Amino acid sequence: MRQRYGELDDKRLRVAKGAVAGLCAAVALAHVLLVFLHVAPSNPVSQRYEKQINAWINPYFEQNWLLFAPNPEPNRTYVYARTGWDTPDGGHDTSDWLDITAGDDDAITHNPYPSRTNQSMLRRAWSAYEWAHGDSDVSENEWAQLRAEYLRNIAVQRATPLSPHPFQVIRLKVVTEPITVPGDTPETDSTEPVTRILPWWNVTSDGS
Amino acid sequence: MAVDQTPLVVPAPAPDETGRPPGRFERLYGRLTERPFSLYATAFLRIGYGLLFPIILLREFPNRHMIWGPEAAWSADLARRMFDQNGWFSVLTLSDDPFYFELCYLAAILVSVLFMLGWHTRVTSVLFAVAVVSFYSRAVLMSDGGDNLMVLMVMYMMFTACGRRWSLDARRKGTAGPRPGFREFVVTVLHNCALFVMMAQMCILYGAAGLYKVQGETWGAGTALHYVFKQDLFRPWPALSDFLDGHHVMIALACYMTVLVQVAFPFSLFSKLKYVVLPILIGMHLGIAFLMALPMFSAVMVLSDLVFLPDRFYRWAARTGRRLLRRDPAPSV
Numbered sequence: 001m002r003q004r005y006g007e008l009d010d011k012r013l014r015v016a017k018g019a020v021a022g023l024c025a026a027v028a029l030a031h032v033l034l035v036f037l038h039v040a041p042s043n044p045v046s047q048r049y050e051k052q053i054n055a056w057i058n059p060y061f062e063q064n065w066l067l068f069a070p071n072p073e074p075n076r077t078y079v080y081a082r083t084g085w086d087t088p089d090g091g092h093d094t095s096d097w098l099d100i101t102a103g104d105d106d107a108i109t110h111n112p113y114p115s116r117t118n119q120s121m122l123r124r125a126w127s128a129y130e131w132a133h134g135d136s137d138v139s140e141n142e143w144a145q146l147r148a149e150y151l152r153n154i155a156v157q158r159a160t161p162l163s164p165h166p167f168q169v170i171r172l173k174v175v176t177e178p179i180t181v182p183g184d185t186p187e188t189d190s191t192e193p194v195t196r197i198l199p200w201w202n203v204t205s206d207g208s
Numbered sequence: 209m210a211v212d213q214t215p216l217v218v219p220a221p222a223p224d225e226t227g228r229p230p231g232r233f234e235r236l237y238g239r240l241t242e243r244p245f246s247l248y249a250t251a252f253l254r255i256g257y258g259l260l261f262p263i264i265l266l267r268e269f270p271n272r273h274m275i276w277g278p279e280a281a282w283s284a285d286l287a288r289r290m291f292d293q294n295g296w297f298s299v300l301t302l303s304d305d306p307f308y309f310e311l312c313y314l315a316a317i318l319v320s321v322l323f324m325l326g327w328h329t330r331v332t333s334v335l336f337a338v339a340v341v342s343f344y345s346r347a348v349l350m351s352d353g354g355d356n357l358m359v360l361m362v363m364y365m366m367f368t369a370c371g372r373r374w375s376l377d378a379r380r381k382g383t384a385g386p387r388p389g390f391r392e393f394v395v396t397v398l399h400n401c402a403l404f405v406m407m408a409q410m411c412i413l414y415g416a417a418g419l420y421k422v423q424g425e426t427w428g429a430g431t432a433l434h435y436v437f438k439q440d441l442f443r444p445w446p447a448l449s450d451f452l453d454g455h456h457v458m459i460a461l462a463c464y465m466t467v468l469v470q471v472a473f474p475f476s477l478f479s480k481l482k483y484v485v486l487p488i489l490i491g492m493h494l495g496i497a498f499l500m501a502l503p504m505f506s507a508v509m510v511l512s513d514l515v516f517l518p519d520r521f522y523r524w525a526a527r528t529g530r531r532l533l534r535r536d537p538a539p540s541v
Contacts, residue, residue: 013390021397028401032408039416059296060341060363063356065416070424072435105440112444114504117271119441120279120350128349133363142293146286150349153281157274180432182456 035061062187077101078175079122083167084200095165100158122158125151126174137199140142152201172198223490225411244399247444249515250370250520251326253406256334256511257362258324261340262317264504276346278304287346296345299338316343326375333370337362354505360409361512367402369395374526411474414489418470427467430460436500444501467493477516489513 037046038057045202046053087093103146107118127149132144133205139145178191230238233308268275278284284301291297300312316339323329340362344355371377425434434453436442443449453459469488476485490510497506 016390017241017393019470020394021237024397024401025240028405029426031405032412035409036412038530039412059294059345061360064358065353066411066420067353067435068432069417069427071426072432072510073439074426074435076438076440108441110444111445112498112501113267113532114444114501115238115268116350116352117268119275119501120352121274123441124349125281142289146290146293148285150282153283153429157281177433178375179438182431182453 031056031061033145034065039063075176077123077126078177079126080160080173080175081155082171082173083159083163083165084169084171085165085167093165095159095167098159098162100155100162103158110180111157122154125154128188148201152203155201156203168203169200170203171200175199226270238399241393241397244369244372244375244396244403246403246515246519247372248374248519248526249517250365250368250399250403251373251520252331252509253361253515254326254365254370255324255374256514257340257358257365257508258320258336260504260507260511261336261358262320263344265313265317265320267504274311275350276300276313276343276446277308277309281437282347282349290348292293294295296344296348298346300342300346312342315339321404326371326377329371329375330366330378333362333366337366352502352505354502354508357413357512358508361406364402364406364409367398368406369399402516406512407477410512410515411477414470414473418467418473421467421470427463430463432463433459433466442500442502445499449499487517488514 034053034056037049037053038061040046050182055088078099078101081100082094082097082197084094102123104118125147129144129147132147133139134143137148139148152170155172159167159170174196176194176196177193180191265272274280284304287298288299291301300309302308319332319335319339322333326332340359344359346352421427421432424432426435437453438448465488469485469492472481473485473489477480490513493506493510493513499505
């Protein structure tokens with residue numbers, strides 16, 4: 001290496017070093033600035049340079065550090081699945097509501113390092129679905145479509161061992177129960193759980 | 209492992225030909241280019257990430273097909289459709305062959321161990337980053353903030369000289385002596401810039417986590433942790449969570465402490481106050497690890513916080529550790 005650069009005279013070497021140092025420092029500072037603008041709440045600067053910020057940040061430097069902010073989730077969520085199948089006489093039959101959350105709660109109790117299949121899988125799949133769909137169950141775009149298929153696949157995986165019969169359709173019931181305000185007893189508590197029932201989804205062998 | 213015992217000599221900035229003392233710009237330029245800072249800290253982080261990532265893979269080994277395999281609920285097909293949308297990449301979706309998946313899994317563990325040991329660190333750091341990014345992006349809907357931070361930090365680590373201490377590379381090449389030349393200059397500049405970015409990243413993380421909490425009424429009311437303790441998925445010890453939840457004053461103090469420390473973090477780093485804030489943050493993360501069953505999230509956070517400890521701390525810790533291991537009598541000095 002020394003031989004290769006030995007030919008450079010002192011001045012050219014100084015210029016090369018200055019250029020390297022300047023470039024690296026500029027990239028580092030620009031990166032920090034762009035990450036800051038990506039993380040900070042939307043403001044005139046980040047709105048104006050939205051395209052540039054996204055081009056640099058996405059996807060590899062994507063991040064959000066909400067971490068229980070602005071408020072921790074104020075509800076407990078329980079997900080149930082009902083399976084449906086065709087009967088030989090040409091009719092239809094369905095299962096009861098199958099609890100597909102209970103296994104997660106059991107797996108976490110007294111477990112210092114639970115699996116992410118219990119702690120994150122269904123919870124994050126539901127919040128991602130809810131975030132992409134709002135109150136509607138129509139998938140307006142590819143993002144929403146992906147999340148709906150993901151939620152459906154999890155439900156199918158979890159309902160399969162619980163369902164009394166092989167099934168062709170499945171639907172979900174999501175019960176959101178507000179966590180009581182501290183100090184409230186069940187008697188003084190006026191909050192009611194909210195139940196949302198999703199449409200029937202087809203279960204096909206190719207997962208579509 | 210070999211530890212550099214030679215005292216670090218920081219060369220005084222050389223006066224230039226004109227003989228005038230270096231100005232502010234020259235001093236800054238000197239700090240950026242003269243020597244790589246925090247070689248022990250980056251080596252420690254290298255060992256840490258190289259250890260934590262395979263622990264995740266081994267922990268989830270029985271569930272690996274459900275999380276990252278071709279047949280996961282988030283199927284390889286869904287993942288590829290998502291990559292079309294957002295530009296992520298994963299080596300795991302290149303083939304749906306189950307054998308290929310198992311091979312990737314083993315390779316990821318192997319690369320992590322080589323990275324941890326510091327074997328041809330520059331190359332293994334790139335492979336390690338590819339592995340971490342691949343597993344993260346393959347199941348991004350099953351990741352937490354710790355996974356996210358690990359992705360960012362291992363990408364920055366590629367640009368550091370994290371293999372210069374406590375590594376097989378260091379054992380082979382030795383740590384002594386300055387290395388002249390243009391190549392060393394580039395390595396030094398890249399390292400120092402990456403180190404700066406890693407530190408800034410942690411400041412942005414805590415600043416954002418704190419400032420977004422300030423906007424939440426439950427943190428202001430001192431009740432936020434009540435809602436956390438009531439989440440079924442984050443209460444591995446229900447009796448303990450309920451016991452703590454019953455102490456409203458303590459909960460409120462902990463809420464305020466959390467927000468204050470997170471917001472204060474970036475500002476504390478310029479003073480000795482960091483030796484107060486860092487232990488509080490680390491204690492907070494240990495609490496999260498145990499009370500909320502999030503050991504890996506907390507471990508990644510704590511490890512990343514340690515980038516701020518100076519090299520003299522790491523050298524002292526290494527000396528103390530080795531003395532305790534050998535049960536040598538304490539030096540009489």
